Amino acid sequence: MADDLPDWNLDDDELRRAGSIKWTFAGPRILPAWVAEMDVRPAPAVRAALLDAVERGALGYPMPDAASGLPEATAAFVGRRFGLPVDPARVISCGDVMAGVRLTLEVLCDPGPVVVPTPAYPPFLQVPEVTGRGLITVPCRGRDLDVEAIGAALAAGGRTVLLSAPHNPLGRAFTATELTALRDVVLAHGARVISDEIHAPIVLGDTRHVPYASIEGTEGHVTTVLAASKAWNIPGVKCAQVIAGNPADLAALRAAPLVANHGTSPLGVVATVAAYTDADTWLDALLRDLAERREQFGSLLAQRLPQVSWTPHEATYLAWVDARGTGLADPSATALAEAAVMVHPGRLFGQGYEGFARVNLATSAERLERIVDRLARAWGG
Ligand SMILES: Cc1ncc(COP(=O)(O)O)c(C=O)c1O
The missing domain is CATH 3.90.1150.10 (Aspartate Aminotransferase, domain 1)
Structure with missing residues (x-):
């Protein structure tokens, strides 16, 4: 082997x-x-990084983002694989993707209902209630987002679209055209998008991942959450990344009290840096x-x-x-x-x-x- x-x-x-x-x-x-x-x-690169971290005794509280190398490794990976330039200063570590989704909902999003296309990764159906928000489910049309129905859900009071891109469980990698249509209805209603891109590295054959944040005009309302945990099979080491769409969102996320975003681990950070950099x-x-x-x-x-x-x-x-x-x-x-x-x-x-x-x-x-x-x-x- x-x-x-x-x-x-x-x-x-x-x-x-x-x-x-x-x-x-x-x-x-x-x-x-x-x-x-x-x-x-x-x-192998992830395993070696973890063994080295254990040998060094890197088992305390994790380093701050400014010193850990995680933001730079994340930005380099997203730039290299998806063609999206990311300022490392916009990257915030958190314990896992759902913690990043919760943080974003609580810190950045209006308290109104969350719009979730279905079928949905089951915790998407639970996180609105956990954060004190309503849920509006919008069935996909076959394997496509029903953008018109998402627009209707926003017109009915929905404030945030929670998107899985690529989509679990449908396995779709949404096209720029579909995402642009989504952007249009979100802009029309002054809503937000949380784009969970945990599956982004896992696109098969000729398929390409299009980050929602790469669509022009989304920077005012998008927050991206991703992790190396699916593609390198390391969800247990607890590390995900929130990418703020703009400086005001970044400031708000950074100002959140520690208890609102506490949970990444030094092992998660080293494993993720190795995955994004050497694998x-x-x-x-x-x-x-x-x-x-x-x-x-x-x-x-x-x-x-x-x-x-x-x-x-x-x-x-x-x-x-x-x-x-x-x-x-x-x-x-x-x-x-x-x-x-x-x-x-x-x-x-x-x-x-x-x-x-x-x-x-x-x-x-x-x-x-x-x-x-x-x-x-x-x-x-
Ligand atoms: C779309 C999606 N988001 C989030 C998660 C969970 O990620 P985490 O364990 O980092 O919260 C999964 C896990 O399969 C997922 O498929």
Whole structure:
């Protein structure tokens, strides 16, 4: 195994011993294909940075952003991979992406309702209430944002659009045209956008990630939140980045009391700097592997589960499958009960998605085959 190639060669016992929620939540009999974690060994550069940090005893409170190198590494990565120039001074560290979303809602956004396109990453449906705000869900039109309906939700009082770009669970990488249309309705209503771009490094094939902040005219209302945690599989070390859209937002975010934004870790910072700085080769190889898993999943579905419908994702490693053709009321529950395979239930992603399931494809080719075998057993393939 070349040093810079992702190593998927971990057996089920090793993954269970690693102790992540994916492999421990449901117990040893269950084959997990649910939460967004990958069954891959840490990238060598990330592993080395973490071991070095532990050896140095870097286990105290984290350095301030001005001294940690994280803002510079984030800006360089976003510039190099997405073509967006970012002033490192605009980058603020936080514990994780949802903490960054909360911080932005509490510090920058009006107390009015949050508009969330559905299907939605389940915590998006919870964070408005946690921050004392209402929720307006807007179903996507197929796999596209329904910009007109988002405009109507803003006209009805919505103040903030919470966007997942690329989109979890749809796997869409939104185009500049779609994002420009979104910008227009947001500007028309004086609203804000929080653009959660945690999946931005994971775009497959020829797809490109377009940051919402790269669309002209968004700087007055956008806040971007991202992290290395999905692409390098390091959510447990706790580090995400908020990129303020403009100097006034930056000042407000920086002025927030410590208790409002307390939670990154020195291990998270060093792992993220290593990922953003020294791991492009590993990431490129990972994206090729994830594209192969996507092809494999398509072939397996065609052979084993023709009653399930699926459109290949452009980004993420998550397959959003329409399992209504199985005739089952809750396909995920049946998969768990009948075939001991755990996929994410569609009902958690919003109303109307009960017949859907999200399947995590970030695993070895061999295990993906086992996952589909079990789904086929449960879903009558
Ligand atoms: C769109 C999206 N946002 C946020 C998160 C969670 O990120 P964090 O653990 O950094 O809060 C996930 C995790 O899968 C996600 O898919």
